[in-house]
Amino acid sequence: MAGIVLEHLEGTDWRAAWVERSRRRRKPDACAYWDDRAREFRRHSGRSEYADAFLAMLDLAPGQSVLDMGCGTGTLALPLAEAGHPVTAADFSEGMRTALAERARSAGIGGLNVLPLSWTDDWQGAGLAPKSADVAVASRSIMVEDLWDALMKLDAVARHKVAVTVATEYSPRGYKALGSAAEGLACYLPDYLYVMGILWQMGANPELRYIDTTRPGTADPELGSESIPIRWAFISWKPVSA
Numbered sequence: 001m002a003g004i005v006l007e008h009l010e011g012t013d014w015r016a017a018w019v020e021r022s023r024r025r026r027k028p029d030a031c032a033y034w035d036d037r038a039r040e041f042r043r044h045s046g047r048s049e050y051a052d053a054f055l056a057m058l059d060l061a062p063g064q065s066v067l068d069m070g071c072g073t074g075t076l077a078l079p080l081a082e083a084g085h086p087v088t089a090a091d092f093s094e095g096m097r098t099a100l101a102e103r104a105r106s107a108g109i110g111g112l113n114v115l116p117l118s119w120t121d122d123w124q125g126a127g128l129a130p131k132s133a134d135v136a137v138a139s140r141s142i143m144v145e146d147l148w149d150a151l152m153k154l155d156a157v158a159r160h161k162v163a164v165t166v167a168t169e170y171s172p173r174g175y176k177a178l179g180s181a182a183e184g185l186a187c188y189l190p191d192y193l194y195v196m197g198i199l200w201q202m203g204a205n206p207e208l209r210y211i212d213t214t215r216p217g218t219a220d221p222e223l224g225s226e227s228i229p230i231r232w233a234f235i236s237w238k239p240v241s242a
């Protein structure tokens with residue numbers, strides 16, 4: 001097995017490898033799916049051990065501005081704005097953006113610029129100029145067919161730092177029940193290793209840490225009623241684009 005892995009890793013074009021693997025998976029979920037899930041996200045709103053760990057690792061200087069891409073209902077955007085950081089909270093789901101705005105209003109939190117935006121949009125056209133934020137983050141929200149393009153977009157916006165979290169386990173877009181054979185893979189590489197590979201290919205020096213959390217049991221039969229440990233890869237780097 002080690003021989004197979006090395007043979008495939010040497011000379012790997014990580015961007016192309018991701019696109020190729022992505023083709024064999026479920027398509028990223030459409031906006032309507034996330035609009036629907038916004039209802040469930042509202043129920044879990046509030047401070048979480050995940051958000052606390054993410055923000056501690058992010059380690060911002062006072063007043064640094066942040067782009068939070070795929071912000072959802074504000075897991076990070078709300079505590080960041082509350083702490084006095086100017087935040088652009090971007091998401092393609094209107095349901096998520098509405099829930100975020102409501103939570104901000106009811107908590108009396110200002111300093112948020114809520115922006116409709118998809119990973120596949122023209123970000124400059126949407127008003128996100130290059131180097132327009134000190135820091136860019138994407139928390140559990142990179143679900144794209146071109147991972148290189150998404151990471152590059154974050155890199156282009158950020159002046160000082162980019163941080164993303166990605167699954168270390170089997171991707172929600174994979175065919176979990178069938179295993180890697182269904183994707184035609186000799187062995188399985190978790191998504192975060194593709195992020196590391198692409199960043200290395202971009203000339204960045206990514207730092208990898210982990211956030212360990214527990215997901216409570218759910219009523220969703222696909223997710224299960226047992227609470228399970230979840231490990232997120234927290235990957236941060238200094239932007240490489242000018």
Ligand SMILES: C[S@@+](CC[C@H](N)C(=O)[O-])C[C@H]1O[C@@H](n2cnc3c(N)ncnc32)[C@H](O)[C@@H]1O
Binds near residue numbers: 028092117
């Ligand atoms: C799992 S939630 C994470 C929300 C929040 N960042 C957090 O960590 O709690 C994923 C978010 O990514 C957003 N998202 C998914 N695909 C997207 C896309 N193509 N463009 C913009 N946002 C997207 C969803 O609407 C959702 O709000």
